[in-house]
Amino acid sequence: MGQDVEFPGLGEGIRSRFVDDVNGLRVHILESGYRGSRRPLVLLLHGFPELAYSWRKVLAPLADAGFHVVAPDQRGYGRTTGSDVSDLMSFRTDNLARDALGLVRALGYDRAHLVGHDFGSVVAGWTTLADPRVVGSLTMMSAPFAGVGLAKSSADLNDALRALSPPRRHYQHYFAGTSSGADLIGAPQGIADFLRAYFHMKSADWPGNADARELPGATAHDLALLPRYYVMDAGVTMPETVAPHLPSPRERADCAWLTDEELGFYAREFGRTQFQGPLNWYRALTLPRADAPTDPRIEVPTQFIAGQCDWGIWQTPGGLRTMAEVVCTRFGGSLLIPDAGHWVQQEQPLAVLAQLSRFLDET
Incomplete structure (x- = not known):
């Protein structure tokens, strides 16, 4: 589709569609770069209170850089259906990771580059640990991933x-x-x-x-x-x-x-x-700890992007250092973007795109 009045601000070459049978869900996605020859998959995972729509400024430009780019409404969000809000266990982070892995498979891929923002950063980290064979690279944004199974507030x-x-x-x-x-x-x-x-x-x-x-x-x-x-x-x-x-x-x-x-x-x-x-x-963070992967280290190429004016980087003291020095064995560095707060890919999309493109080209 082209410009769709239903999705204001959506660029040309982005379409909305549904993917069925994804870990019990019918997943709504926005995607770009789906025409022509098969391209590497980039999966964009949003946080709270966001949607697939939160990636609207980077979808088409990443596709122009040579990727098939997919942003889903995640479990419980937007136009994705099939979740039951009374089934709290299904919202545990390990199951959100299964959603992401299931979507990669349903799209016909066995490998993807993951990009997660806010709580989506945590899901991306869990997904990588759950099945690192599927993940070509990992970009975490605005929320450092300091390990599995830990709620931030006790x-x-x-x-x-x-x-x-x-x-x-x-x-x-x-x-x-x-x-x-x-x-x-x-x-x-x-x-x-x-x-x-x-x-x-x-x-x-x-x-x-x-x-x-x-x-x-x-x-x-x-x-x-x-x-x-x-x-x-x-x-x-x-x-x-x-x-x-x-x-x-x-x-x-x-x-x-x-x-x-x-x-x-x-x-x-x-x-x-x-x-x-x-x-x-x-709420699911308050449940008994989810089954953690056997190896708590992330061994794929990883980077971190955030806004310089984002307290979220620091809300878990020591989290950024633990991510860079302990959890991620192939950590490529952090970029803090000036004049951006927590919504970095919306506030400063050009800077985010430049860094993402460089990183993806190298991995």
Whole structure:
């Protein structure tokens, strides 16, 4: 298809379709580079609260560089169907990895380059460990992968955060709770304004991200240095947390990386599907540890890309170092892109594309 009004901002040469029988799912994908001779597969895995659509700015250019590029709506998201939100076990990270491996096979490939953003970075790491024969290279974005089977926030940590003055709580603890789904879908400001404020507050446009830096340690007091969208005030919902930071009409009009039309697509999709499926990814972290691969090391060519104004790089103290020095034995380096926050492939797609193209050409 060409430009599709249903997917605003989607470039020429990108199509939307479904792939059946993927680990029990009917997976919706956006893809480019599907015409002509067979090309190497690049699989793009989104995070929260994102969609296949979050890769809209890099799909066609990566295809122009010689790849078959596929971005799925992952389990519980968007137009992918077949998941049951009451089956929490199916949202464990090991099963999300099986989804990715199943999609590679369903597309007719036995090998793919993986690119994961945010929680998708964790899924990409798990997928590589689950079957490294399938993965030609691994790019993790915005969220370092420091190993398998570890939730980022424990009960003990949240007890320590609640003991602070004022009391705080980790956002993953909130997202894993029983009320967060209703909080997000019932945001007093409406879904569109909630998402606009959330995206804005985690981007380079929000002044509080300009000094993103490594934390001095991993205590509750250290983690409390993170912005409120990571370590929230206890008893305050995420819509309430981000509401005061809704950008002005002028700021929204000037936001070239996420237009109101593009934001409207996110709002419609999450308004239709609601948030419980995506939040189940966090709830599943509270289950007994998933079966870890026998070898915890990643031995394929690996790189890390993030925005320089992204606190997410540092939210797990020591995570970036552990990924580079322990987990990934063929780590090629980290690139922190200026003038980008957490949504790096949307905020600075040209810089991301340049790095991805170089890396993929070398692997």
